[in-house]
Amino acid sequence: MAQSHPNTDTLPTGSLQIEGLHISYGDKPVVKNVDFTAEPGLFHTIIGPNGSGKSTLLKAVTGEIAFTGTVSLNGQDIKTMKPEVLAGRRGVLPQHTVLAFPLTVAEVVNLGILKRTSVGTTLARRNRILEALEMVDLDGFEARSYQALSGGEQQRVQLARVLCQVWEPTSEDGHPRWLFLDEPVSSLDIKHQMQIMEIAANYAKRGGGVLAIMHDLNLTASFADTVLVLQQGSLKALGNVNEVYQDTILTDAYDYPVQVRHIEGRSQPVVLA
Ligand SMILES: Nc1ncnc2c1ncn2[C@@H]1O[C@H](COP(=O)(O)OP(=O)(O)OP(=O)(O)O)[C@@H](O)[C@H]1O
Numbered sequence: 001m002a003q004s005h006p007n008t009d010t011l012p013t014g015s016l017q018i019e020g021l022h023i024s025y026g027d028k029p030v031v032k033n034v035d036f037t038a039e040p041g042l043f044h045t046i047i048g049p050n051g052s053g054k055s056t057l058l059k060a061v062t063g064e065i066a067f068t069g070t071v072s073l074n075g076q077d078i079k080t081m082k083p084e085v086l087a088g089r090r091g092v093l094p095q096h097t098v099l100a101f102p103l104t105v106a107e108v109v110n111l112g113i114l115k116r117t118s119v120g121t122t123l124a125r126r127n128r129i130l131e132a133l134e135m136v137d138l139d140g141f142e143a144r145s146y147q148a149l150s151g152g153e154q155q156r157v158q159l160a161r162v163l164c165q166v167w168e169p170t171s172e173d174g175h176p177r178w179l180f181l182d183e184p185v186s187s188l189d190i191k192h193q194m195q196i197m198e199i200a201a202n203y204a205k206r207g208g209g210v211l212a213i214m215h216d217l218n219l220t221a222s223f224a225d226t227v228l229v230l231q232q233g234s235l236k237a238l239g240n241v242n243e244v245y246q247d248t249i250l251t252d253a254y255d256y257p258v259q260v261r262h263i264e265g266r267s268q269p270v271v272l273a
């Protein structure tokens, strides 16, 4: 098993720390005793088979569901953080989003702009919405009905909403902000997959934190600084791409024969199935 647990004494205050995380639905344990520390400035990923507990883990980290153990952001237990403070520190892209009301694209993106942010004027809000839409390659979509978009377009609108929420990777009081993304590119074509991954990678490069759940192992290899493998709710492996991408680890995790190949001139391994 590849493991890399940084020394917690030397962590910057912006870290995400998960300790002894345990989550059950009724009497069924779904996430079991997971420890994980993630530093801002890096692109962290979680992989693992369907039903292994990835989304459940992320929902605990974002404060959406009950859990035992500790999740702290910037050194503060999220259970003690006021919702508006938490909302200013992290944006969440869920795996599925259902909108109960008919909204335009601009109205959906506007949901991400928090009341207390510095985006005070109507014009400033409008400009941020348009800029976020441009980032996700949806210029000119602002007046369209969200319901009438394709699945991939809707996914990019949701990302624009999240970006509007945590626009600057560092808050006014100096705390890193986090992007928590549950399968952010699952509905996207190859160009938009690359664009969205680049946006997330750039957010991390600018000092923010990124934690993304992924299924595409080759795309993950191209962008991830760390990879956590979840298997039946337990942490199976944790490390950088080369530490985790080994035939035995991935074959065992996915219960399917997977081959990891290293190609000359390419720094990241390629996964064949
Ligand atoms: N609300 C719920 N109530 C009961 N069981 C649930 C609930 N949500 C998820 N589960 C179960 O918990 C387990 C983990 O689900 P989770 O959604 O975390 O998996 P996942 O790793 O995100 O999978 P996928 O790759 O398919 O998105 C699954 O067995 C699932 O059936």
Ligand SMILES: [Mg+2]
Pocket (backbone or CB within 6 Å): 054, 055, 056, 095, 182
């Ligand atoms: Mg999921």
